[in-house]
Structures are given as structure tokens and as C-alpha cells.
Amino acid sequence: MLLLLLLASAFLLLPWAGAGRIIGGWEAKPHSRPYMAYLSIQSESGRHRSKCGGFLIRPDAVLSAAHCVAGKKKVNITVTLGAHNINKNEPSQQVFHVGHWVIHPKYSGYTSENDITLLKLKPRAKLTKSVSYIPFASHKERVEPGTMCQVAGWGRTSMPGDVTSVLMEVDLKVQRENICEESFKNYLQQSMICIGDENGKKSTFHGILAAH
Template sequence: MLLVLGSEIINGQIAPDNEMLYMASVLDNRGYHICGGFLVSENLVMTAAHCDVNPRYVVLGNHHLRSDTDKSVIQIADKYKHPYYRKVGSGYDIMLLKLPTLVQPNKTIQFIRLPLREMTLKENEKCQVAGWGKINTYGNVVDDLRVVDVSVIGPQVCQNAWAQKVPGYKLPPNVICAGGYNTNKGFCQGDSGGPLVYKGMAVGIVSYNKAIGENLGQCDYPDVPNVYTDISKYVNWFRRILQGGKS
């Protein structure tokens, strides 16, 4: 079975410049966008563990990747990948990127709050997901941040939908399913690591959907739900790192 890393926003719209100011673009050593992320404290950006493909910089304060206006490019000082992570599709797809200096909130950069305790979203709750990924299965990544509304899909419905397409498949632990099923809205390649946002709070991290080729996700009309890491299940892990501990 092939899984594809989440990358692009499908059938979304360009995010207004004065909203989602917590978004971060994660760049590799060549300066290319590889994943999304989001600022969760003065010196920590949260993203997906599968984005650990030589991340070198984060870009804060600008929704437009090719623009130099008000853009902060910061070299990553350290990274904390969940110790149980092995591969995408097996769970624990969460990572924190440590910045070398403290970021002060301003008119273009803000933090996003995280769950304080474990929580469970109800089916059909409306959320948003944003990223710089592709806007269709065969497209290219985009320069402007895009956002789309998605609805939460219950875990049993999600499990059944995946098992119908991939016999014997079991969802990994601690995930949220939302969008991409019975709808043409969701994420695609390039959106990995971005947040699933519920009432102004980051509740999930873009993880994966189903592949239709070696590295190509079926993004326009997927037949299984999109899968996100459930951040609320990792509150204690996050707090340990925030207090200076190791992952």
C-alpha cells in the first residue's frame, strides 16, 4: 500500500495576509519549500515528523513564498522528532523545530494556541487546513498560502473507508480524519506539517492521504479521508520540550 505525504490544498482559496499569521514554511538546505509548519511558542515551530528531510530554515511572517517583504528566514537550531515515529502511516507524525532566538509577535507573526489537554472533535465539526502545496493532483506547489474548510470524519467511518480500499488496513494511533472523502476539498503533496485549525486552535498536523502512484497522491477526488496527527494526544510530550527536556 502506498501513502503519500500531505502537500497541497485542493479547491481552497488564497489566505488573507492578515490571517493565519502563525504559518511557517519549512525550507531545505537549498532554500526550497518542503513542508508547512506553525509557530507554537517563542522559539518552536510544530510540523510533521516525516518532514525530517534535511530541514534547514523556517520562513515566518509572509504568506507569499517568492516575496521578500516582511519575511523572516530563520535557521533551525535543533529538531525534536517524536521518539516513536518510524514512518508515515504508522503514527506519531509530529516534530518540533527549535529556533536559535526568541520570536516576538508583531503585525505579521503570531503564535497559535494548542490544546491544553486531550480532546476529541465531534464528527462534522468544521476546521480549516492551510498550506503551500499543490492545488491539484498533477500541479505544482504554489507561492501563495491557500486555505480550505474541511469537516471532521468520525474514526470508525475513517477506518471503514480506508479498509474498503486497502484490505486489512488499520489507522495509526492518535490521528484525526478530516476532508478528502466524499468531497473535493482537502490537502495534497506539499501541505505536510501544516495545521488543522479548529476555532483558532491547532488540533492536527497534516500527515498523509492515499497514493495513486509512486509519489503521487490522489488529491482532487480521493476515496479515503485525509489523515492528521492529533496534537491533543501529545500535550505532555510538547510540555517536556517546552521546559527544556528532550523528546
């Protein structure tokens, strides 16, 4: 199974954050990814709720996926930092109610181009051992085919399967350009990579970006 990962041109190498499915993986070491953010998105009526992942890029900003919030003007967004088990009130957790976010002006829901959004945190996050920035790579750094990516997130561990409340992770390999082009009609080499497992036993489903 192959997975298409979307990369903003400004961010060429980013660890994954997703609140969808981590299949064939294992529980991450608690707080080993202090940049991870958990997003809970609830409609104003309270009838609909979705979840996404993200990562802290500075004390007042979280980077996430545009598809998580696009077209959802009247929603309540809660961001949780410093979490391992999102169903527990852990002392390390910091919770924020987001009132403002910005979607990339050239985001396309059809092609998934520029699938990024920035959420403003107020007040600013307090940096601790469990909450810190994501490590950025050099703008000249490339993710070559064969590179093993570490993908992490909360959610289901199979399709449909069981739901886990703890952060999970899995290793997936970056595929060659020709395989990506054959597998995804909207694949763009400049801003996307695709990863997968040759045996089809490991995967992710939904969420946002990955590669670490």
C-alpha cells in the same frame, strides 16, 4: 476523498499547516494565520529540496511533521515566519536557519504514529501582528464528527496542476470513526482524526496536521 490527520496526544486540537497541496480552496487573508511556518529542507549537496509546513508554539520552537526531517541528518533547514507569499521578500517575514530539531522518540514512518518534530529557532522569533503563537485547545476538548476544519498551506492547487506561492485554505469535515477505520488500516482513534469532502472536490495532499 478522505485525509488522515495525525495528532500528538499532547495536542488535541491544532490548525493545519502544510506545504503540499490545497485543492478546491481559496487564498487566505494575508497574515490571518500568524502562527504559520514555512519550512524549506535542502540536502547538503543542494540537489534535493522539499517543503513542509509548521506552526510557532513559542518564540524559539516550531512544531512540524517528523516525516519532513526523518532520516535527513545532513540537510539545511530554513524556517520562514510571517509569510503570505513565500516567493516575495515581505517586510513581515522572519527567516531562521535551523541547526537543531528533535523527532518524537516513538515516531513510526510505517504507521505514521507520533508524526511530530520540534525545531529550535535561534535567535528567538520576534512577536508581531504577522508572527505569533498558535492557539491551543483544552486537553479535554474533542473534535467531533461533522466538525468543519480549516486547512491551510502553500503548494499546488490541483494534482498535478498549478503551483501557488500564497497561503491557501480550504474547509473539510471530520468523518465518523467507522469511516476512518475502514479507510485507513493504521488509523488510531486516540491520536488521529480523518477529514474529507463528500463530493471529492476539496482536499489536501502532503503537509502536516490540521483542525481549527
